[in-house]
Amino acid sequence: MAAGGGIDPIHQFHINPIVELKPFGVDLSFTNTSLWMVIVLAVVSAIMIYGSSQRSVVPGRLQSLAEMAYEFVASTMTGVMGKDGLKFFPFVFSLFMFVLASNLLGLLPGSFTVTSQIIVTAALALLVISIVVIYGVVKHGTHFFGLFVPSGVPGWLLPFMVLIEAVSFLSRPVSLSLRLFGNMLAGHIALKVFGGFVVVLLGSGAALNYAIAPLPLLLAVALTALEVLVAVLQAYVFAILTCVYLNDALHPGH
Amino acid sequence: MPVRSSGFVRQGWLLAVGSFATLVAGAAQAATPGLSGEKASFPPFDPAHFASNLFWLAITFAALYWLMSKVALPRLGSILEERADTIGRDLDQATEMQAKAEEMAQAYEKALGEARKNAQGIAQTARETGAKASEAQRHATEAELAAKLAQAEATIAKTKVKAMGNVRDLGSDVAVAIVTKLTGQAPSASEASAAIDQALTRG
Numbered sequence: 001m002a003a004g005g006g007i008d009p010i011h012q013f014h015i016n017p018i019v020e021l022k023p024f025g026v027d028l029s030f031t032n033t034s035l036w037m038v039i040v041l042a043v044v045s046a047i048m049i050y051g052s053s054q055r056s057v058v059p060g061r062l063q064s065l066a067e068m069a070y071e072f073v074a075s076t077m078t079g080v081m082g083k084d085g086l087k088f089f090p091f092v093f094s095l096f097m098f099v100l101a102s103n104l105l106g107l108l109p110g111s112f113t114v115t116s117q118i119i120v121t122a123a124l125a126l127l128v129i130s131i132v133v134i135y136g137v138v139k140h141g142t143h144f145f146g147l148f149v150p151s152g153v154p155g156w157l158l159p160f161m162v163l164i165e166a167v168s169f170l171s172r173p174v175s176l177s178l179r180l181f182g183n184m185l186a187g188h189i190a191l192k193v194f195g196g197f198v199v200v201l202l203g204s205g206a207a208l209n210y211a212i213a214p215l216p217l218l219l220a221v222a223l224t225a226l227e228v229l230v231a232v233l234q235a236y237v238f239a240i241l242t243c244v245y246l247n248d249a250l251h252p253g254h
Numbered sequence: 255m256p257v258r259s260s261g262f263v264r265q266g267w268l269l270a271v272g273s274f275a276t277l278v279a280g281a282a283q284a285a286t287p288g289l290s291g292e293k294a295s296f297p298p299f300d301p302a303h304f305a306s307n308l309f310w311l312a313i314t315f316a317a318l319y320w321l322m323s324k325v326a327l328p329r330l331g332s333i334l335e336e337r338a339d340t341i342g343r344d345l346d347q348a349t350e351m352q353a354k355a356e357e358m359a360q361a362y363e364k365a366l367g368e369a370r371k372n373a374q375g376i377a378q379t380a381r382e383t384g385a386k387a388s389e390a391q392r393h394a395t396e397a398e399l400a401a402k403l404a405q406a407e408a409t410i411a412k413t414k415v416k417a418m419g420n421v422r423d424l425g426s427d428v429a430v431a432i433v434t435k436l437t438g439q440a441p442s443a444s445e446a447s448a449a450i451d452q453a454l455t456r457g
Contacts, residue, residue, distance in 0.1 A: 010296065013297040013298050015303040015306075021306075027302065027303075027305055027306055028305060028306050028309045030306075031310075033306070033307050033310065034306065034307075034314075037315075038314055040318075041318050044318060045321050048322060048330070049321060049326045052326060052333060053329075055329065055332075057336060057337050059333075063333075067334065070330045070331075071334070090319060091319065093322055094315065094318045094319040094322045094323075097322070098314075098315060098318055114311075116298060117298050117307055118298050119304045119311075120311055123311055124311075
């Protein structure tokens with residue numbers, strides 16, 4: 001379909017350099033991904049910093065939005081980790097807002113979804129896991145590895161349990177990054193495919209095709225609504241799983 | 255609820271930036287011209303862009319983290335804290351004022367009770383004074399009337415005595431005249447007087 005005139009569902013994920021930048025032979029070009037990362041940064045900063053600049057006791061709309069985001073993340077974190085988990089608050093908050101803004105801005109027609117790049121979600125997931133491991137080891141030393149030894153397991157079963165726990169721990173960054181990446185990628189491909197159906201049906205010239213052309217359009221509209229839900233939900237899932245993993249580093253005994 | 259990043263998180267950032275740099279370098283190595291030359295590769299999996307993506311992600315995410323942790327979140331935290339303080343203070347004030355109002359109501363209630371008691375006392379005294387005054391007046395009038403009655407009785411008695419004296423004189427004259435006519439001789443005045451007295455006492 002790529003040759004058929006711009007309805008290639010993969011086309012939206014192509015990375016095109018805007019400013020070529022190759023220091024020491026490494027390609028660090030400012031691409032459309034980079035542009036949308038900067039836009040995400042600008043939008044989140046605008047809401048959070050400009051929104052809170054009035055410092056009013058009775059908040060306006062933008063300040064309410066900023067406060068809602070603040071209190072939502074704070075209450076989610078205290079719910080999962082307790083009060084002492086709030087030392088990670090700026091990190092989890094930035095992560096949540098970055099992923100949320102990327103997902104939602106990616107739904108705008110003609111935009112680029114930063115979180116549809118596996119390298120981005122993988123980097124964020126690795127960042128989370130490295131913080132978990134480093135904090136856990138620094139704070140609790142070898143006690144942190146008690147995470148892999150479930151209590152109340154008979155001795156002969158212990159090696160297997162440790163193996164399973166280790167595998168599940170190592171698969172965390174993989175599942176964390178793939179979940180977000182897969183959701184974003186699949187959603188955008190599905191949207192593009194249904195949109196492409198409309199174009200193909202209208203372009204074919206047959207009367208019957210004109211008649212059924214609105215059906216994929218309706219589906220695309222419904223899918224867009226679903227994608228908004230998915231965008232918010234995946235950002236929330238990413239944040240809450242980060243909290244759960246950080247909780248392991250904070251309280252490895254549980 | 256002001257949230258400050260701990261020293262660990264700050265150190266962790268340096269580590270994270272370091273590991274990002276390593277990742278970027280690794281990705282750059284993977285993106286040799288031979289690999290990225292394949293046109294058919296699926297763009298999200300194309301290692302040619304990994305280095306650039308990681309580089310800009312590191313920059314934008316670090317900037318976002320810095321802006322959030324240094325500017326936005328402390329500010330929002332202080333706004334929320336201030337609001338909680340304001341609400342708490344207002345509530346305290348309201349409770350205080352309510353207590354004051356209740357106190358005033360009690361004081362008013364008390365004053366009202368006292369005033370009622372006073373009014374009752376005053377009415378009682380007034381009633382007693384009035385009763386006493388009218389009693390005294392009645393006594394005075396009665397005494398006056400009694401005096402007048404006594405005076406009248408005395409006058410009556412005096413008049414009666416006088417009248418009785420006149421009657422005796424008249425009687426004795428008549429008796430003397432009758433005796434003189436019957437006997438033809440006038441009795442002495444002392445005889446006549448004794449006879450009349452005898453007759454008067456007989457009734």
